[in-house]
Amino acid sequence: MNRKLTLPATNEQKQLIHRLKQQHRLDEDTYRHLIRQYSGGRTSTSAELTKEEARQMISRLLDPDGSNAQGEKRKYRLVCRIYRLSCEISGLNAPYDVDDPVEREMNIAKLNQWLRQYGACKKPVSRQNYEELNATHRQLKARANKERKQS
Structure with missing residues (x-):
C-alpha cells in the first residue's frame, strides 16, 4: 500500500x-x-x-480576495530555487534526498539555521521579502558555483 x-x-x-x-x-x-x-x-x-x-x-x-496571489507564486518559485541550490552545497544539504518529506523538513531547518548565521539578511526563508530572497538566491548560487569549480 x-x-x-x-x-x-x-x-x-x-x-x-x-x-x-x-x-x-x-x-x-x-x-x-x-x-x-x-x-x-x-x-x-x-x-x-x-x-x-x-x-x-x-x-x-x-489575502481573502487573492490580489497577492501572483506575487506569492513568484516568491514560492524563488524559495524552491533557493532550496534546490541548498541541496547542491556540501555542508548544508547536499547530497540529501529532496523527495522525502521528513528529510525535506530537516533540510529546510538546516537551511534556515545557516541563513540566520551566514545569510545576507540573517532571516529564515519564510520571513524574507522578495528582494531579500533574491539576495539569498545570489549568495547560494555563488557558493554552489564556487564548489563546482573546486570539484
Whole structure:
C-alpha cells in the first residue's frame, strides 16, 4: 500500500491561524467551518490540520480576495530555487534526498539555521521579502558555483 506521508501543521502555523482568527473577528462557527473546508471535512480543529491545509488556510486569511496571489507564486518559485541550490552545497544539504518529506523538513531547518548565521539578511526563508530572497538566491548560487569549480 502506497500512502503519502502528511506532516502536521507546525505550532507557528497554528498560532498564526489563531491570531488571524482574532484579527478577522471570526466567530466560532465561521472559524470551524473554515477549518472543515480546508481539511476536506476531516476535522474542525486547527490542531489536526496538516501542514499544507494550514498553509492554504493562512494564505486565504492573509489575502481573502487573492490580489497577492501572483506575487506569492513568484516568491514560492524563488524559495524552491533557493532550496534546490541548498541541496547542491556540501555542508548544508547536499547530497540529501529532496523527495522525502521528513528529510525535506530537516533540510529546510538546516537551511534556515545557516541563513540566520551566514545569510545576507540573517532571516529564515519564510520571513524574507522578495528582494531579500533574491539576495539569498545570489549568495547560494555563488557558493554552489564556487564548489563546482573546486570539484
